[in-house]
Every structure is written in structure tokens, then in C-alpha cells.
Amino acid sequence: MKLPKLILAALLLIGSPGWAQELKRISLDDASTVGLQVVSDPVVKVEGKASIRIETSWPTTVCLGEVAGPDIEDARLVYRAKVKSDLEGQGTAFLEMWAHVDGGQYFSRGMNDFVQGTSDWKTIETPFLFAKGQRPAKVTLNVVINGSGTVWVDDIVLSREPLK
Numbered sequence: 001m002k003l004p005k006l007i008l009a010a011l012l013l014i015g016s017p018g019w020a021q022e023l024k025r026i027s028l029d030d031a032s033t034v035g036l037q038v039v040s041d042p043v044v045k046v047e048g049k050a051s052i053r054i055e056t057s058w059p060t061t062v063c064l065g066e067v068a069g070p071d072i073e074d075a076r077l078v079y080r081a082k083v084k085s086d087l088e089g090q091g092t093a094f095l096e097m098w099a100h101v102d103g104g105q106y107f108s109r110g111m112n113d114f115v116q117g118t119s120d121w122k123t124i125e126t127p128f129l130f131a132k133g134q135r136p137a138k139v140t141l142n143v144v145i146n147g148s149g150t151v152w153v154d155d156i157v158l159s160r161e162p163l164k
Helices: 002-015
Strands: 036-041 051-056 060-068 075-087 092-101 104-116 118-130 138-146 149-161
Touching: 036 060, 051 060, 051 138, 060 149, 075 092, 075 104, 075 138, 092 118, 118 149, 138 149
Parallel strands: none
Antiparallel strands: 036 051, 051 149, 060 138, 075 118, 075 149, 092 104, 092 138, 104 118
């Protein structure tokens, strides 16, 4: 007798529309509603044929690339890029690097080396220190934008330096 009542109660709970209430539906028919555009800019650049221009309506993180199996251990890996900004107010942008080591993910954020507001091209960087025996399977290179506006990124360099 208890089993049929239990089954009935479970069916009522599953079928009850009172458990979920839709708050907002966001249409993705128009990509501009996402508030983020990443395009090549052949006009505003430091070197080569173009830079990457990122236009955002709110804070965001954009992956600029991954490097598989960099040959590094017992050294300092430095992610550098030239960055220019036209951000509203005191908006900032900085580099972020994720190292995938032994199944874990660890990050370095260049929060003390950034561009802010409206700035001309500036070389910014973030380092990651690898101890002896630590070898990353890959590193992920991001730019973090805290604010709204436009950020350009060009001339990314990943380099190995001795530990100091």
C-alpha cells in the first residue's frame, strides 16, 4: 500500500509546474545581444596584418589561444602582449594565463600590469613559475576585461626566463 502512494507522490512532484518558474528567456537570434564582438582590426595594429579588437558591453574574459606542451620546467614562463584600450570610466584589462599541470589547473593574473580607461599601446605581462619537475600539458592565454568598451590585443609572445 505504501509503494503506490510513494509512486503517486513522485509523479505529482515530477509533473508539477510549480517547481520551476521561468524568469526570463533570452533570444540568441541576433548575436549582438550577447554584448561581445571579437574581430580582426587591420587598421589599429602594432605589427603584422591586424590586431584583435574586442568590443564588450560588460566585464568578460576572452581566450586568445592555447599552447600545447610548451617545453618548460624549472623556469619562469612569461605571457606578454601589446594591449590598447578605450574602456568606459576606470575599466581595466589585464592578461591571464592558465597552466594545466598534472591534471590540475592553476592561473596567473597580471592584475598589477594592466591598461585602464583610454590608453595607447602598452606591453603588459603575467608570469608563471614552474618548479623543477613541473611541466604543463598546455597553457591557456586570456585577456580579462573589467568594464565595457573596446580592447585591442596584438603581438602576443610566450617566453621562458630563468627563475630569479
